[in-house]
Structures are given as structure tokens and as C-alpha cells.
Amino acid sequence: MIPLLRPVFILITCIQLAGTNTSFSSTNPAEQRSEAIALAQLGNGIAAIAEGEIVTFEEVRKSLDPMIPKLRLQASNEEEFKTLINDLSKDILQNIIDRILIVKEAENLGIMIPASYIDQEYDSIIQNDFNGNRRQFLSYLDSLGKSADSYREEVRKNLIVNIMRSRQRENLAQVSPEKIEEYYINNKIRFYQPAMIHLKQIILIAENNQTVEETIKQGEVIVEQLSLGQSIQQLANQYGNKQYNRPNGDWGWVRREDLRSELVEIAFQLKAGEYTKPIQIDNAVFILYAEAIKESMIQPISEVRDIIENLLSQTIIKETTDNWLGKLREKAFIRYYL
Incomplete structure (x- = not known):
């Protein structure tokens, strides 16, 4: 080469x-x-x-x-x-x-793709990518300077490449439980999970001639309603500023670095089901609610076993494919001009 x-x-x-x-x-x-x-x-x-x-x-x-x-x-x-x-x-x-x-x-190797398979894939592309509009499909080919026959040949080659790559994966060794455990022991730090909070919050903004003091009082009313058993979701949708609030006040799982610095310690002192009093920052008022808490930890192997197995499988596939392609390149005539 x-x-x-x-x-x-x-x-x-x-x-x-x-x-x-x-x-x-x-x-x-x-x-x-x-x-x-x-x-x-x-x-x-x-x-x-x-x-x-x-x-x-x-x-x-x-x-x-x-x-x-x-x-x-x-x-x-x-x-x-x-x-x-x-x-x-x-x-x-x-x-x-x-x-x-x-x-x-x-x-x-004498591998041939039946014409019916090529036709099926060709028609599938027209149906899925062009809603079955053959005229639109042909216009697209024309914009690329391709004919229907040349594109059909591309489809044939794509099918061949997919089949050949699949054949390389067929005989790969399975990832053993021992390999998974060995990887977990040697890479535990990769599965470190920092403390996280499933945060719901209500954001109020002092605007339209409403003072910050009035906004804080509104926040106190909301907190009182929370104490009486009203759901955070309902209150967030009812009172939250439409520009800044998310549906149901749900911000999902967040880490310390995801929050404003002024709110980090306050939020991570909450226990599941607890909420804060109104917190004023500039012209905004926040009410934080901890839906659930995850402490910092090394995730147990039971939670990451599938992740490790997939990671090791992908590594094996890459190594096998690289070796296979390397052999094909060695016996081929290739000249580079780029």
C-alpha cells in the first residue's frame, strides 16, 4: 500500500x-x-x-x-x-x-445481494425520506447530479457494507461477567455519581409595576398553600413566571454546578419533600422544592453492569473491525493524492 x-x-x-x-x-x-x-x-x-x-x-x-x-x-x-x-x-x-x-x-467472496433486497431498500428510502413522493426524490437526485441507476448502485453497496460489517460481529466473543467485574474494579472512579437533587421550583419576577416586596409576599402565600397540601406542580403552573418556569416547575435531576451559586447550599440542604421559604435574588423570587435526593456515591455494579458490557462490546467490535480493515488495506493497491 x-x-x-x-x-x-x-x-x-x-x-x-x-x-x-x-x-x-x-x-x-x-x-x-x-x-x-x-x-x-x-x-x-x-x-x-x-x-x-x-x-x-x-x-x-x-x-x-x-x-x-x-x-x-x-x-x-x-x-x-x-x-x-x-x-x-x-x-x-x-x-x-x-x-x-x-x-x-x-x-x-462471491457475496451477492438479491435484486429484491435492493428494490426493497430503494423503495423504503423513497417512502421514509420523501413520503413516497418519487418526483421529489428524483429532483433531489438531480440536485446531486446523480441518476436513479447510480443511486441504486449506492444502495447496493451500502447493503453489502452493512452485511460485511455484520459478519465481522457475528463471531465475536461474549463479554464475560468476570470481565465486567474486572473493568468495574479498575475503573470505579468513572462511576462516581455526585450528589443530585430532583428539583422543582417556582420562579416569580417583579414586573408590571409589582414591587419586589409584593412579589415576596406572593411567594409567602404560595409557601402557605404548599404547607396546606397543594402540589408544587399545580402552584408552579398557576403562579410561576411563564418565561422562566418549566411545566409543573420540574427541572429534573440537577447537580451543584447546574444551579446559581446563591442557591446551591440552600437547595442541597433540603431533604426529599422539603421546600424553602421565598428566596429573593435581585428582582426574582425562588421557591425550591426537593422531589428526591441522591447522595454522592460510587454507583453499584448492579446499576452499571449493562453500561460496562456495552462499553466492552464496542471496544471488541472496534478492535476486530480495525484489524479486519487493516488486513484489507495491506493486500489492496491504494494510491493517495490528497
């Missing part, structure tokens, strides 16, 4: 050009025009050849484009953005190549 060439400056440049409204691209009209020309010229360049099948730069870019906004948010500067593009582009290219190798391996 010919090693992967490191530079991906062409791809980085073209991705930047594709988003000319961002801070990383030129705002000069003349430069934008020249960049657009360069992008058009490079659009059909060869990124790699795998087993005689060409992977174009355009294929890589199409997969990369939807991820650009997220990468731009992650990057703090242009150099970091280039690094993210570099890493992701190589991953995308390798995934495309791996799919080619998997399909080739299936053909070598």
Missing part, C-alpha cells in the same frame, strides 16, 4: 473558498472570483485510487461540507481550523476507501 501523503492544502483552500462569508475567507471581490475559479478547477481532482476505483476530491468535499459550520465554531483561529479540516478530510477519505475495499472483498 502506498502511504498517505500528508499535505491537504488543496482541500483546506477550497473549503475556505466555499464559505466566503466567514472570517477565514477573503472579502475582496477580485480574490473571491479567482478563488471560485480555483475551486472549479480542482473540483474533479483525484484524491485517491483504490483497487482501480477513483475517489475524487469532490466526493471528499461533499462529505466534508456539512461539517464545516461545526468546525468553524470549534476552531479558535485559522491554523486550528486548518488542522481540523486536515484531520477530518483524511478520515473521510479513508472511510470512502474502506467502503471500496469492503465491497471488493464481498465480490471476491
